[in-house]
Amino acid sequence: MTTVLTPRPTAGAREWAALAVLMLPVLLVSVDNTALSFALPSISRALHPSGEQLLWIVDVYPLVLAGLLIPMGGLGDRIGRRRLLLVGGTGFAAVSAASAFAPTAELLVAGRAAMGLFGAMLMPATLSLLRNIFLDPGQRRVAIAVWAGGFSGGAALGPVVGGFLLNHFWWGSVFLMAVPVLVPLLVLGPLLVPESRDPRPGPLDLASVVLAMLTMTPVVYGIKAATASGELFDGLLSAAFGVLFGLLFVRRQAVLEHPMLDLDLFRHPGFTGGVTVNVLGNVGLMGFLFMLTQYLQLVVGLDPMTAGLTMVPGLVLTVLAGFVAVRAVRRLVPRTVIVGGMLLSAGGFLVVALADLAAGPVVVLAAFCLVGAGIGLAETLSNDLVLAAAPPQKAGAASAISETGYEVGAVLGTAVLGGLLTAFYQRHLELPAALDAGAAATAHETLGGAVQAAEGAGSLGPAVQEAAVAAFTAGMHWTALVMTALVALAALAVARVLRSPRAGSAVVRPGRGRPVRT
Structure with a gap:
């Protein structure tokens, strides 16, 4: 049997420009994760949160993000990854701007939770779009190198950016920086980033969405509670709760005709x-x-x-x-x-x-x-x-x-x-x-x-x-x-x-x- 090798299209200037656009939310989310820690003393002085509220300001974002990453990845396959990216970018910028002026700790916690929701739309969409923009394996590896470098580098740049902003402005500036970063994404994204989706996605299974959230959120919370807060029993109980729902999630994916997560x-x-x-x-x-x-x-x-x-x-x-x-x-x-x-x-x-x-x-x-x-x-x-x-x-x-x-x-x-x-x-x-x-x-x-x-x-x-x-x-x-x-x-x-x-x-x-x- 003869194997015919079909040449893979190579990326041109438009595709590399699209990569530059996709790096904007990657850098923003990773910088934001580490910059916030430097703003906590200023937030404490301005909003007077309790110790529990201060922890939730930090923790609610990754808890919501972790619970929604898998559902949002599946949603992007269904409705279009670029569309999900632009919705996430719009929401993240708007909520970040509002959070910068939060008058109370309770509203800042709510803003951070909403940032987790829209952040979950951003991250899977950026990486999955690379898979469909760069079809040549060598070029795809270069694009992923840029993506990974931006993700890791943004985490290390967070202290630099956060330190500069806090030396010159108020605590809300670490949230407000989302607006000038994401505006180019919303303008250039529709022009440079091609839309892609699963041509035969099947219906969205809401039960799978709920089970995914009930899996990841308790597990992440349990890890934090057992290690950072010292609440070993509560942490183990929460993690066990997440594992139980994880088993139910896996079982459901195995029997669905159109699963949210392909276990294969x-x-x-x-x-x-x-x-x-x-x-x-x-x-x-x-x-x-x-x-x-x-x-x-x-x-x-x-x-x-x-x-x-x-x-x-x-x-x-x-x-x-x-x-x-x-x-x-x-x-x-x-x-x-x-x-x-x-x-x-x-x-x-x-x-x-x-x-x-x-x-x-x-x-x-x-x-x-x-x-x-x-x-x-x-x-x-x-x-x-x-x-x-x-x-x-x-x-x-x-x-x-x-x-x-x-x-x-x-x-x-x-x-x-x-x-x-x-x-x-x-x-x-x-x-x-x-x-x-x-x-x-x-x-x-x-x-x-x-x-x-x-x-x-x-x-x-x-x-x-x-x-x-x-x-x-x-x-x-x-x-x-x-x-x-x-x-x-x-x-x-x-x-x-x-x-x-x-x-x-x-x-x-x-x-x-x-x-x-x-």
Whole structure:
């Protein structure tokens, strides 16, 4: 039998201009995620939220986003991915502008929830549109490298942008920046970005939408409650609730004629391996950023903007590594590059575990460069594997799973690694016996609390500061050692999953059923 190879259309100037337009919401959402943390002190002074309200200002966005990513990916396949992108962009810009002027904490929480709703429309649409705009595999990898670099780089740019805005304007400016970024998307999107959808989508199953939300939202909340808030029982109960509904969701998808999520995608090792890399990559990146931002500001003593600027070399390497990955797969199989990137990230964590952190930030920033470069290598190709494993008409659902992996990884990185770091810090903290009980309790909670306690401790202040820094750096050593082992073991597991010859191939399905190997 003779196999006829049909030449794939190559992208021209219009397609690359469309990529530039699609990068606007990617950068905005990723910058917004990390910039908000720097605005929390200003929000506290202006709106006087309770401790619970302050947590919800931060947490409600990822909770809503995580619950709606899969439904929105399926909705984009049905109604059109560009249409969903433009609706999401309009809503995100409008709600962000309104949230910038929120007069109460309750309204700001509501605004953040609405931002999660519209953000869930933006992210899967951007990645799935790339699958249909760039049909040539090499060009698609370059486009995904740009996309992944924007997502990772935006997270690191958040402190820089947030620090600049907060040094010159009020807290609402971190939300108001959505308007000038998304206006070009709304103007140029209809002109440059082609519409794409599943030609035979079937009806939208509302029960699947509800089950998807009841799966992801409790799981993400449970992770946060068990690790960040210390509510272990409530967290486990919430996560178990989500797992139960997840099983019901999977069972329903298996029997539907037109499922929201095609479970056959997970039969493909490239898809499964790619999603796994996305989860673990974001665990490493967000966990490292959690450690690094506190270390640079509270241990080294840098202001937020300067701390953000010191992360720029790591950011640049993350972006450049994505383009290196595109060139590397011309000579190496994707499995080799992905596993190599993960081991490089593990090496960065090992540097932190072994370094003398009291000697200055140079070694830690060098370790961040290693972690960022490794993630750039791995995630560019993992996203390509995810999209290549899905037929074009299912690109929205596949992208939503990939985005869900990013979001879950971000939550795990901040919550689990943050919880580990806090636990190690509290275990190693040895405060002066003469310190007031209230101040000691504050210092025992976090490094930031210890810095505040030291400022009001009079002559005991330097001793409190020294003890807190020693405990925090010891916590960084142990947390980094745990991450070194976790990422190295995960690299071995991914290497095993991607060993299959089908891992790098695409899947084409004329209808439901088992994947057809190409």
